[in-house]
């Protein structure tokens with residue numbers, strides 16, 4: 001940037017505001033916006049109290065702020081700059097006043113973080129701006145100079161709302177935090193419901209959108225859900241719900257959980273209330289029933305890691321978008337699609353969102369569903385299939401069903417049980433026979449521990465932490481391939497799902513290799529990646545990574561609070577993850593760590609360390625004991641493993657600080673393996689599990705008529721064709737042993753052979769391509785860390 005350009009930027013004033021219902025993560029968004037504005041050499045402003053503050057104006061409502069203003073905001077719930085539902089802004093008169101107030105404050109651009117309503121208002125404000133400012137000039141309220149200077153107002157939207165109701169973005173800031181609050185509450189309710197064998201009707205928020213109710217329904221394995229987009233069609237909701245609840249009870253469930261979205265309606269658009277549902281459960285089904293309305297608890301508390309991360313990345317993108325926009329650029333909305341931060345035209349997003357509400361109002365539920373994203377539809381279908389899984393009685397699992405083996409390999413990861421639960425319930429709904437292999441391949445070889453999984457046994461597994469069927473790190477070669485093959489034959493497995501991390505990938509590759517010698521491995525096999533290290537090649541996401549990240553984040557928040565309460569204190573937190581710096585990096589972004597060291601960047605260089613220490617010293621000196629000033633240093637265990645452990649690093653930091661601060665080590669250890677799986681891991685586990693079973697069906701014994709590959713695989717298993725006759729034949733079957741990878745919001749199957757041979761760094765036990773590297777730069781920029 002030239003001096004002149006830099007000078008021009010300094011003239012630019014960008015304001016940020018929050019509006020509509022508060023949402024966890026709004027503070028992270030504002031923090032990121034304010035600091036990015038300052039990093040770009042512009043002046044940062046906040047508008048207090050949403051549109052109310054714009055209409056009132058003046059220095060109390062439109063304030064310039066500095067870097068320190070947003071310190072400590074990442075972990076704070078709600079929105080510190082206030083929000084409102086402002087009637088005046090809905091009228092032109094109110095917007096005219098807002099226009100004048102912005103000009104008086106010298107604002108060039110505005111970033112609005114809010115829901116569909118707030119962004120509708122923002123869109124209208126921008127389109128009306130030319131006429132508003134002209135009226136101010138024509139009525140001599142502003143001068144011609146001011147008119148010329150502020151002729152164009154650039155606006156950008158970031159979507160903050162717990163409802164996840166905005167079209168064109170896969171997630172709104174706050175939605176996963178609210179889902180977390182809901183699932184925690186329902187997990188609690190489950191315990192009391194179990195004790196009394198009661199039914200609970202739980203109302204969750206979401207005026208026009210059933211996302212929260214649907215995702216909570218999956219994550220807590222609720223019995224029935226009511227969402228605005230899909231009321232019961234074929235029979236009345238009363239009959240449908242009664243039939244399902246009665247069946248679940250008859251099959252041994254002691255609790256009944258029904259989730260009602262605030263905006264729930266029947267197919268004649270009549271609202272369905274908790275009282276209506278209560279009447280049916282207690283009156284018709286004679287269940288001891290209670291109602292819990294979760295209300296604003298859902299909006300409270302600190303943001304989950306995902307919300308902090310997207311809020312932060314979107315904040316940076318919003319400022320970039322504002323700086324790059326010209327008077328002609330249509331206002332952007334910052335979205336997340338396919339796990340990437342994107343820009344969408346604000347106007348179109350608002351229009352599309354409105355069309356969902358219009359479709360519901362016109363009773364065109366099919367259209368309403370079609371306007372929701374693909375994942376929403378898939379989740380709903382999954383929920384419905386799993387809900388019918390107890391319809392098929394064990395004796396009805398006929399010869400036609402497949403014997404599907406399920407095994408966990410590697411360290412426990414959040415969502416492993418959810419995956420086993422979903423595989424089982426989906427298998428049962430399709431008439432298959434799910435079989436658990438307990439304690440990995442060693443458990444199989446040593447104890448032949450294979451047991452059928454039943455619907456009743458599975459109750460509650462969706463939300464359980466740890467790994468109920470047991471897990472083990474040993475690969476088939478370590479446990480004994482020949483014995484495993486004999487047991488596969490004995491149990492007549494028709495398909496295998498492996499849930500696990502890097503060892504699981506190696507295991508699958510070994511089984512695929514051994515197909516040449518052992519026909520019992522000539523069955524479809526699939527890996528669902530699950531490890532907190534998130535280091536499985538062929539996927540951007542492994543189950544358990546979100547659970548681990550949230551556990552680590554909570555730990556860091558507490559440690560940071562302690563550091564902030566003690567004068568001049570830093571903590572070195574040691575993070576798990578093998579050779580993967582994923583957890584360290586994401587946690588450093590989510591917690592605002594001052595420094596992070598990861599194995600991918602090689603040994604910690606002395607020069608960088610020196611710079612980091614100097615930077616810490618400087619910031620402690622300038623802070624002069626002010627509050628909220630504790631610092632975190634995150635060190636992946638394997639970063640410079642041979643030279644630095646956390647205690648040594650802490651001691652060196654203290655020594656080099658010359659009294660400016662002291663440092664202590666904090667080691668969360670296996671706390672990072674989670675506890676209860678996060679709602680994100682639960683719902684992702686379900687999606688992956690059902691896709692995995694569908695994959696086994698595609699190449700399974702019942703599909704030999706439809707699929708040439710399934711036919712070949714089956715024939716080779718029973719000796720009708722020699723598997724290793726020619727390479728060509730082997731190649732044909734390679735795709736039937738695959739890794740189920742996540743890429744953005746898509747799920748892909750890639751042959752384990754390809755992943756193993758081309759995508760994996762086998763020595764480092766890592767993928768060759770690190771897809772999250774860009775996050776490190778953002779994390780550093782937002783804490784002012786300089787890199788060499």
Ligand SMILES: Nc1ncnc2c1ncn2[C@@H]1O[C@H](COP(=O)(O)OP(=O)(O)OP(=O)(O)O)[C@@H](O)[C@H]1O
Pocket residue numbers: 019020021022051084085086087089090091114115116117118119120121122124160161162163
């Ligand atoms: N059509 C509109 N024209 C002008 N301003 C609007 C419009 N719709 C909403 N607003 C402004 O945005 C504010 C917030 O809108 P709303 O109450 O719908 O919440 P939201 O932004 O959708 O958030 P959430 O639904 O998550 O609570 C309104 O109080 C109003 O000031």
Ligand SMILES: O=P(O)(O)OC[C@H]1O[C@](O)(CO)[C@@H](O)[C@@H]1O
Pocket residue numbers: 021085115161162163205206207262299
């Ligand atoms: O906080 P208020 O104004 O009562 O609004 C509640 C509404 O806000 C939301 O939490 C977010 O839009 C809705 O789910 C809910 O209907």
Ligand SMILES: [Mg+2]
Pocket residue numbers: 020115116117161163165
């Ligand atoms: Mg809204």
